[in-house]
Amino acid sequence: MSPLLDGLNQEQLEAVTHGQGPLLVIAGAGSGKTRVLTRRIAYLIEEESIHPSQILAITFTNKAAAEMKVRVADLIGPEAKGMWVSTFHSACVRILRSHGDALGYGKNFAIYDSDDSEKLISLVIGSLGLDSKRFPARSLAGQISNAKSELVSPAKLADRASHIMERRVAEVYRIYEERLKAANAMDFDDLIVNTYLLFDEHPAVLDYYQRRFVHLLVDEYQDTNVAQNGLVMALGDKNRNVFVVGDSDQSVYGFRGADMRNILEFSKNFDDAKVIKLEQNYRSTQNILKVANAIIAQNSNRLEKNLWSDQGDGDKVKMFVGSDQDEEANFVATTIHKENAQGTRFGDMAVFYRINSNSRSIEEALIRRAIPYRVVGGTRFYDRKEIRDVVSYLRLLVNPNDEMSLRRVCNTPKRGVGDASVLRVFEFSQSQSLPAFEAFRRASEAGVSGRALTGIASFINLIDDLTKLVADQTPPMAIIEQFLEKSGYREELSASGQVDDLARLDNITELIGVASEHQSLEEFLDSVALVAQADQIQDDNVVTLMTVHTAKGLEFDLVFLTAFEDGIFPHSRSLYDESELEEERRLCYVAVTRARKKLFVTRASKRFVFGSESASVPSRFIDEFPPSLIEDVSQPKSYDELRSRYFDRSRSNDSDRNSTSSGISPTQLAKFSQRQSNPGPRLEPSQVKVGIKVVHGSWGEGFVEEVSGSGSSMTAVIRFRGLGAKKVMISHAPLKLA
DNA sequence: CGTTTACGTTTTTTT
């Protein structure tokens, strides 16, 4: 027997060796679906003589795609490189870059993220004279996105509208689409929708891809939306070799249009589809699984299945209630510390929360205990102002009519181009049907004069100069360098001398580092546009903090599920809608099933929400945990524990920070965690000696005054100029030799 | 045109 099939159970084997035709794999949490997918691909190539280029595999994140490629290559060798393994969005970009012109888009179209599209929608709302209170951009962006993900065009939405408000939404949608097209830009949803339309309207293109992709494999099928499902159906229509894997119990993206029906009705779309259920869990202890099963059993809208494991019972789920969020966070940090002392790697522990804002108190507690961690998600690196500025410039060099980028940077750095002038230029562009950049060139005709006109002229010169570099195929990293010099952007930041601005320069340096890994500007920009939060996860032995959504697909020995309170988890917006509550419950199921060995569920009796303190009620889901599988660990059990709590508190209060009560300032926190997420060349613990001069990424130069501990837990007291002495963890802090 | 100030809004979750 081929080694490809070693160690597979009966169902896994059946899935991997499935012949032709559609197959639905219902894969419970931890049932080895990644394994099945990779083996399946390898099997197709090795045993069924399918060429790698004939395979299209869709994963949920770019990181998962990269990993899958590596795993398949491990099995069958480097020829796996020719496969398309990517997310829906990446695959669509690839298709649209080569065939999107058939839809009237240039090949150099820009990709708008949700920020860009919300701002553009906001402009449209303004241009229609609508009241931004009654028509919030955010809400409209959501409605438009939902329409798109269900393949509803502006015209259809207008037809369907029964109320004046809805007609307005449809109108905004229509004009938004026009503006996108004029800017030669697509938003995230367009990438999917336009690929769908491309196939729908151009049978020859569809035919080409149908012939090319003999086998389709799609992971996380429960999280596909109508448009994505339509794409799969279209592509798979010819060969019908559609292999989808999913678990409707883990569908947690309903809010962005994901539709469980795609998986529930797969067998209707393909009436000859074979269905295989994977129910043996290889990940968690029995107790954890029993809890998970009990929770998800409360949902009515689901396919029955029962996960089982032949592993031992393991620990009970430990519950902790703190008096407030700090006590809760302290418990988490203390427990992590203890578990680490007993041999669990930091990298095998994770802290989950329902909403990003809950990371704050946890971070503070971890910093106090000098525990290395990384926050995944939250404010993304690519959402930082300086990064967006640079990226906008780069986008303009590829597509000068990218309206949102033009608006963002035509006065960055300051050139005296104010709102009024920008408005004139864009009105001129629209009234004369001129491409946006052309309107900038003819700004004087648009009625711009004086300082603003000079500013625009120098802006255009800058873009023209930089565009020449692109034409000469200058590497992206060199283009950024040139931009920083010629535009005066670097000078503006370094001249200000503000700590924040220096941190921004660091971020840009980091962006240059990422850019250096890319050959062409276009390719670099595509990768920037499509990074997922989960793509930032890397294995370097630190505790991972993230939302439950981001944690989907991951696993850890030890998991903390925090802020488990009604209104937070389940979220207050879903309390009164049964189907939304079911989605929250699935989310809870996802959280619980991430844990291999130990699960801690924590909450606080009161917590700060919107800056004021409010009482918290335990999550209603707690009642669904089988009582016999819960252990309450709230009461401090030993003198040691009491003492360590006291110790933590007092230390947090008498720190030498000159800031106010609440400990760590948000900007410090941001810098700290951002540093975590992007490790650069660091100072080795062994290099640190009392008396040496070092440079800290955010705090500048300082002298080492004291050193204690060793290896990864080594700490030093460093005196920074103007800031006093700080205690830092060497392996954790952004330190370099001065 | 740009900076400062006041007020209102925010927190679901993300490609």
Add this chain to the structure above:
DNA sequence: AACGTAAACG
């Protein structure tokens, strides 16, 4: 509490 936008001032 923190951030962004709208209004007021220089």
